[in-house]
Amino acid sequence: MELITQQFFSVLGLLFCIKLALQFLGFIKYLFPHLWGSLPLCFFRSMxxxxxxxxxxxxxxxxxxxxxANRGMNIVMISRTLEKMQRVAKEIEQSTGRHVKIIQADFTNNNIYEHINENLKGLEVGVLVNNVGMLHNPDPCRFLSGPDNDKNLINCNITSTVKMTRIILKQMEERKKGLILNISSAFGRFPCPLYAIYSASKAFVTTFSRALQAEYKSKGIIIQAITPYGVSTPMTKNPSTDIVTKSPIDFVRQSLNYVKFGDETFGCLAHEVLGCIINCIPLRVIHSTAVQEQFLKIFSNAHK
Known part of the structure; x- marks a missing residue:
């Protein structure tokens, strides 16, 4: 019996060491991405x-x-606010010399996809970034305390990803190449209280992406879910950047170097480290009433 117990703990220790080694290799990939095969300058344009x-x-x-655009691609911008897109398009065309096409569409509606499809006809689309999304409420809150905007959030976070993928994936499958980046969230990696519907919508995006990659990787198509933690954007009220909270351009530049790192990535080294730390916290702690109340108190005091 004593021998069996020793063997059991030896195997358990070995498995733990293997897990740590795999996590370490994961960090090495982010620190030295070129060791895993650097992307040539023409990679994105080749799609x-x-x-x-x-x-x-x-x-x-x-x-x-x-x-x-800096990496050689012409850009199709799709968003609700025409004025913002026009400013960005002018900036891109002047700084890179690439072509920019604008399609105005509100992703909280479901009647926009025929219009989008018509405007994309004839374009060889090599990269799709399903980025559009919204929060149930900018600050953490319990489900019933937030606004009743469930339909808008589901259309924006879930339906948009499915519909845009269906439009673009067809031509990628015909050409046997393409890259689809679905911007999910670290809040979708576990059931996140106080962001319940947002967390659930992003869990869909991640699962959808990983399942599609299994279906289409043999056809030469890369489909990746990106699950960041803090990025300073208008949706998150533009918090100050630091070692964890990244500026959009810093985060994007890193994430584009990791498009061959698997079907899911945090997008940057800092978020990879943070993700490993949070994964060590038992879910019952995150779900405890005391932790939720503390978060609500912190955000309440911040607005006073």
Missing amino acids: GEWAVVTGAGDGIGKAYAVEL
Whole structure:
């Protein structure tokens, strides 16, 4: 019996060491991405001439539009606010010389996709960034304390990803190449109280992305869910940047270097480290009433 117990704990210790080694390799990938095969300058353009970015007027979407243009792609910007897109488009065209096409559409509605599809006809789309999204409420709150905007959030966070993927994936499958980046959230990696509907919508995006990658990786298509923690954007009220809270352009530049790192990535090293730390916290702690009350108190005091 004593021998069996020793063998059991030896195996358990070995498995734990293997897990730590795999996590360490994960960090090494982020620290030295070139060791895992650096992306050539022409990588993104080799997927196709155009990149389509939803929610491209500001924040992360704007950063993807700018950075993909810097990497040689023409850009299709899709968003609700025409004036913002026009300013970004002018900036991109002047600084990079790439072409920019604007499609105005409100992703909280479901009747926009025929219009989008018509405007994309004839374009060789090599990259799709499903970025558009919204929060149930900017600050943490219990479900019934937030606004009744469930339909808008589901349309914006879930339906947009499915519909845009269906439009673009068809031509990628025909050409046997393409890249789809679905911007999810670290809040979708576990049931996150005080952001319940947002967390659930992002869990859908991540699961949808990983399932599609399993279906289409053999056809030469990369589909990746990106699950960031803090990025300073208008949706998050533009918090100050620091070692964890990234500026949109800093986050996007890092995330584009990791598009071959698997079907899901945090997008940057700092968020990878933070994710490993949070994964060590038992879910019952995060779900405890005391922790929730503390978060609500912190955000309440911040607005006083």
